[in-house]
Amino acid sequence: MEKPSNPDMSFEAGTVLGKVDEEFCSPKEEQKLTAQLHGIIAVRTQEIQQKKNDVGKCQQSVTQFEPVTTAKNELDCKMIPLTGIGTHYLSELHQTSLLSAVQRILSLYHKYTSQSTGAAINDSYSQMQQCGETLTTLARNIPILNEDIVRLSTESLRFQNSLLSCQHEINQMKQVIDEKDSCITHISKTQETVKQELSSIRQKVEDLQSISYDGICTWKITNASEKMADAQSERQTSICSPPFYSSPTGYKMRMRLCLHGDGNARKTHLSLFFVLMRGDYDEILKWPFNFKVTFCLYDQSDQQRHIINSFRPDVTSNSFQRPKTQMNVEFGFPKFYPLPEMLQDGNNYMKDDTIFLKCLIDDRPKDILAYALRLNPGLPFHTQQELIQQSIEKRQEQQRQTLNYPLRNNMAPSPTSNDSAEWENHVSATDENVEEAICISRVYSVHSAATSTNLVDSSSNEET
Secondary structure (H helix, E strand, O other), X not given: OOOOOOHHHHHHHHHHHHHHHHOOOOHHHHHHHHHHHHXXXXXXXXXXXXXXXXXXXXXXXXXXXXXXXXXXXXXXXXXXXXXXXXXXXXXXXXXXXXXXXXXXXXXXXXXXXXXXXXXXXXXXXXXHHHHHHHHHHHHHHHHHHHHHHHHHHHHXXXXXXXXXXXXXXXXXXXXXXXXXXHHHHHHHHHHHHHHHHHHHHHHHHHHHHHOOOOOEEEEEEOOHHHHHHHHHXXXXXXXXXXXXXXXXXXXXXXXXXXXXXXXXXXOOEEEEEEEEEOOXXXXXXXXXXXXXXXXXXXXXXXXXXXXXXXXXXXXXXXXXXXXXXXXXXXXXXXXXXXXXXXXXXXXXXXEOOEXXXXXXXXXXXXXXXXXXXXXXXXXXXXXXXXXXXXXXXXXXXXXXXXXXXXXXXXXXXXXXXXXXXXXXXXXXXXXXXXXXXXXXXXXXXXXXXXOXXXXXXXXXXXXX
8 A cells, every 4th residue: 555645634534533443433433434534535636636746846856666565455565666656546456455444443443342342341230230239238228228217207306306395494494593593692692681680689689688787897808809900900990898887777888999099099009988878767867977987907817907097077078968869979098008018928908819898887985996896706796795895894994993093182192102112003003904905906007087197088089
């Protein structure tokens, strides 16, 4: 077969063959492609005929032959000259050989594709069998799956209903919890109020239980350090004793203590004041109040070095007039006791964080009051009164004996007389007996109204 010299024709023929190779051709499609190939060959033959002269001119100078194979099959071939290549391409032999080559290519293509398709079909059939078995298995499980779907749908519906019910219960519980929280908050506030009221009631009960009606108030102050700190920080600058009365139908009074001092005595002394309060029997009492007031700070050791201060009221002061309000203006000692001494270690006036104060309304002499304050507070009241009365009677008897001693010409005996030694011994013995009777001790600090220099009416804050 001669080799085509026209590249365009070769390209179109290759394009047709490429289509044949790319597509899976049926016999009809093969005939159609063959017809298209003949058409292309005819068109290209005309183009070759038109260029025949040009080819001849180009080949006039060629004297040698180039072997070109022409054959109907592989055994039938011969050599043709190069100058006759154009005629050869147009010859029936070349066209027949080209068509035969195309048919062989198609035959080989069909053979290959048939083998490939068969193998593919076998593989596909095997896969289809596997898929069929799988589908059979799946089809067999479909009823079970349908039952499961129905069961799961039922359970899902039941769970949804249960979930809605639980959600409703949760909302109700949240509402109940909110109500309980609100109730707890209210109860907490109420409890705090009740605690305060209970504390106030307890204090009132304690005050009522400790109320005395004999003009004497013994005041026990606990947690003194904490109360001093409150006074120092001005959270609570003063504390008050329970009320007490001079008699069941007498004056109503109380003490007021400033643990960090008051006024000019702040930060330096304990300040202690007497306060008259409005009572139930003020209409029948004598005014102004005119009874001596005595304060005592107890020494809690066996030494009994009590601190005692007293004053007699100033009847012109508003502090001792009939109360027009709940209580009058206080009156007392801003500098009752030095604060640094109270805070010293080993101080006997504050032990176990406790302080004891006493207030007495009594017109007895100071020496009798000193004796009364030395008596054991644990003795019954009537026993204390009997001892005080015995002390008073003994003192009066000793005074009468002293006054009834025989004097010569209203003068003391001469030191040179025989009676001199007896007189001196009697006076000495009398002095000792009097001191024993009235129990005057050097450890007392007794201030009368005439000698006290630190009395203050808190309304004017001036010393009297």
